[in-house]
Amino acid sequence: MEIKEYRNPVNVLHFDAIRAFLTSSNCMFTQLHEAISKGLLNEVIIDNSSNSFKTPSVNLETKVMQLHESHLSYLWTVCYFLTSVREITFERATSNGIIHLNDSPKFDTLICLLEWGRSLKTHHCSWPIDMPDPTHPTDTASNANLLYIYALQYLMYHEVGHFVLHYDAIDFIKATKNPFYELTKQDVDLLYNMETEADNYAFDCMSLCDEEDNIKFLKHSGAVVAHLSNFYLLSEPDIRGYTHPDLDRRLRCITEKIEIQSKELSWGINHLYATGIQLFFCINHIEILPKDLEQHSYEDWNEIGSDLYNILDLLKKDYQIFKPYKEYLL
Numbered sequence: 001m002e003i004k005e006y007r008n009p010v011n012v013l014h015f016d017a018i019r020a021f022l023t024s025s026n027c028m029f030t031q032l033h034e035a036i037s038k039g040l041l042n043e044v045i046i047d048n049s050s051n052s053f054k055t056p057s058v059n060l061e062t063k064v065m066q067l068h069e070s071h072l073s074y075l076w077t078v079c080y081f082l083t084s085v086r087e088i089t090f091e092r093a094t095s096n097g098i099i100h101l102n103d104s105p106k107f108d109t110l111i112c113l114l115e116w117g118r119s120l121k122t123h124h125c126s127w128p129i130d131m132p133d134p135t136h137p138t139d140t141a142s143n144a145n146l147l148y149i150y151a152l153q154y155l156m157y158h159e160v161g162h163f164v165l166h167y168d169a170i171d172f173i174k175a176t177k178n179p180f181y182e183l184t185k186q187d188v189d190l191l192y193n194m195e196t197e198a199d200n201y202a203f204d205c206m207s208l209c210d211e212e213d214n215i216k217f218l219k220h221s222g223a224v225v226a227h228l229s230n231f232y233l234l235s236e237p238d239i240r241g242y243t244h245p246d247l248d249r250r251l252r253c254i255t256e257k258i259e260i261q262s263k264e265l266s267w268g269i270n271h272l273y274a275t276g277i278q279l280f281f282c283i284n285h286i287e288i289l290p291k292d293l294e295q296h297s298y299e300d301w302n303e304i305g306s307d308l309y310n311i312l313d314l315l316k317k318d319y320q321i322f323k324p325y326k327e328y329l330l
Ligand SMILES: [Zn+2]
Pocket: 158, 162, 195, 198
């Protein structure tokens, strides 16, 4: 009997993802070339061992960026979910009133796939054979692949940001990783600022060249999904960051910087982050209803956004009462 070696389907995207990371634009190519020639970045490793689930990380000492296949599989399931929800919304957008997604025949599959992706954080498991994956010959899978490549690109540029901007602080960062090291308020502020700087660096990398709106749309959608993907990994809905900016703050910072002329594409970005936050509510059984129940309507995206962010603020306030973080400011 022939025993085939298991290959994770997300493998098929590794080459395209690394190529997109290295050559997304001429300006980025020059910047990365400089970082590599200065010895700031030696290698990108994709760890496919079954016992690890980690978001992308850098080792400033070895100058190696490490990606983990389990996390990449999870990221793809988020991209597939959000791509499918966008497609279902567009299919149904002509009907009046609230668009329900859970009566779509695709919905059960979407939930199962996402739950499998989220379960990888604690249990390693091969890709279920009856579920969509990156090799599926469908438009939805192709669109999810594209979104995944840009989301991963953003996460990788965030790590490059740490190499480029924080290499000088290597001793401090090493010290804070020691479990016996007690963080001072000043340390927390420093770490917090480093994360904000790396987020800004990644966003700037994704916006280096004057590109057409549809390319900008894809890249910025990737940045939004990269941030949303952190929400669904939480075991409880505590989005406070402490040494990192809170998850909602990081997402909001990025979405507020996005400038896209085309109304249709800018609608697409708003729809993406709004459905992404609602998915987080849905996973955590947090109820959200429109303010105006009679009309089932909001005036505009700002109104929807402020409602969603208000709910997230209330959540953080509750956590701060019951599980206070020292010196945490809302
Ligand atoms: Zn970081």
